[in-house]
Amino acid sequence: MPLTSSSPAPDRVCLAEATPPIALGPLDGRYRAAVAPLVDHLSEAALNRERLHVEVEWLIHLTSQQVVPGAPTLTDNEQGYLRAVVSDFSAAGIAELAEIERQTVHDVKAVEYFLKRRLAAAPGILGQDTNLPAVSELVHFACTSEDINNLAYSLMVRGAVERVWLPAAYELLDQLVAMAREHADVPMLARTHGQPATPTTLGKELAVLAHRLRRQLTRIERAEFLGKLNGATGTYGAHVAAVPGADWPEVSRTFVEHLGLTWNPLTTQIESHDWQAELYSDVARFNRILHNLATDMWTYISLGVFTQIPVAGATGSSTMPHKVNPIRFENAEANLEISSALLDTLASTLVTSRLQRDLTDSTTQRNIGPAFGHSLLAIDNVGRGLTALAVDRRMLDADLDANWEVLGEAIQSAMRAAGVAGVPGMENPYERLKDLTRGQRLTGEQMREFVGGLGLPDDVTERLAAMTPASYVGLAASLVDDYL
Known part of the structure; x- marks a missing residue:
């Protein structure tokens, strides 16, 4: 007989009937340990x-x-x-x-x-x-189901955010901040558009990401969790019919606030879910910044800025034994994309309900768990990935020493300043440095020779001649100390 869509393949055990039940999704299967607190x-x-x-x-x-x-x-x-x-x-x-x-x-x-x-x-x-x-x-006096559900979801999401997700996110942030401070003065060749550019420090680049993540966490910490209890169409109709003498808006307000939530005084049958849309947009933005961190770390590993500390007994590749793959960051990328897609859907759909009520939000809200679960899993993976990194200082030093042409920016800027101060012979500084450096590989000796022939004041010539790509990092280290 032909197979139906629910039939197992011939001569195979039906896994759907296994006991205990087998998880359909990875969050309740392979990755259960990382997301179980949710x-x-x-x-x-x-x-x-x-x-x-x-x-x-x-x-x-x-x-x-x-x-x-x-x-x-x-x-x-x-x-x-x-x-x-x-x-x-x-x-x-x-x-x-x-x-x-x-x-x-x-x-x-x-x-x-x-x-x-x-x-x-x-x-x-x-x-x-x-x-x-x-x-x-x-029990359930004068309540519609949504009176109970909206308050229950507010309490659930508040608990998940405040007790599970935010602590995990802040733990990761603390880890990143510690790395930024540790490497605040470690010079590194920057790469704008993937090309050698003005040097920075490794710590400063990590600090930028930490600062971005912290801003989002601050927004999420300030989230409001709204709730309502006002009946089938938000009018207190049944309440007033049963007990006309009660101040029902005040009873509702004091009850919602007793639960630790913010009272919404004007709704249809449902609480409008706008607070959820606001929260999920902020969490999705955090996800995307964390995704940027994951892709940057993957790229730094690829460039050799970081080496990965091998885990004893672990296999990097099934066929290439030398490999240590950046799987933690790749896993994080994928989970952040899934989480953000779910959060975007929640944020965009929950704000709409036809007339006084439809039930689209009932199914939609049941996916809040997976949305936070994939984000929490990504946070866990990024944290594990960062723990397994070591900075290759020799690579960073060699990379800087191979790119003396990046000092062209510093030299032409000094020439501009000298020209403004009245020093003769400082015309067309950008064009002169462009002719010297664009598409060229220069040595330190060539750069010093060029600087010496510019006719700059002695103190400026001495300062520029002493500069190296490794020292040309501006205020990078102090920016980490002062603003992170």
Whole structure:
């Protein structure tokens, strides 16, 4: 019979039926160890845990603020019992919630029923006089699913950024800053357009990248995580119908801020997700700067600026035993490109929702985890790659010594200054140095001979004659010390 699209190849074991399940994607397979901390924040289980957290805190908020007339005030033990439903949410709870969802075919409703089960079970733990069963109908009170979801996602993303992604990014930044400072005064031939150019220092070039990355991290640190709780179309319709005497915008604001989020007062059914677009654009920009670092490091390795420290037992090439490939930086490049593509998609699509609600964001937001996962994996790879580098000072020195013509810029600039000061014979300095140096390989002796015949003041002649490509680095070292 013909194979269907879901059939395994003939005479092969069906891997889709293997136990435990085999990961479809690399983040949950090959690279699991590097991204595992994000599971606590951006997985489906983490989403359900935050949904429970929001439902529990909403219930406590309604009762503690006496928003609904007649509702009992919960004791500290009762509040502790409710919060333990969240803190103790584990594999058993995940399985139970999945079983409920199979019946409800609705993820947020399943969370509501899960919590109501815990309220019903409270007398067996807290005693028969507990008020928790009596407040069962305050679970999900006046809420639409998006009231719970938007707050849960804000808490998830905030946790992932503040507890996992930012610490990893700052650790990498600290590593790069340390390298920049260590090599601040190590002269290096620059290459603009890939051609020999005015010398710099290795540390200064690393400092430029560190400074760029730090700016983005500062922006990300200032990110706002917004939330709303205002009903099915953002009007508090059900809230006012049930309890017309309550100041529902104030109840909503104090609740959202109690969760540590920024309150959004004007929404449709959904929180507009603009804060997510802002954040993801900043993270994508960080990714692209880190991608620039990865490609530069790859190029420096190719040029011989860095040598790679071999790992004992590791294989660089399957056929060329001499090779130590820059795989960490190549891996980082690929993962940064995937992450940025996902973040771009999230940022561009989440800001649009048809009229008062559509569900495109539901599926889209489930890819926040992979977007941050590929970025986190890249950060890990760049850090490992930097650790395995050693500077080849002999190569840098030889490269500089082979390119004395780069001093042409310094000499023609000194001639311009001398001409302005009234020194005769300084006409056409750029053109004269162009004729001497363009496309030429000059020695130190040739450059000194040329300088000596220009008629510059003695102190200028002496300064230029003493200059070498290795010393022609301007303020590079102090720029690292002063501004990094």
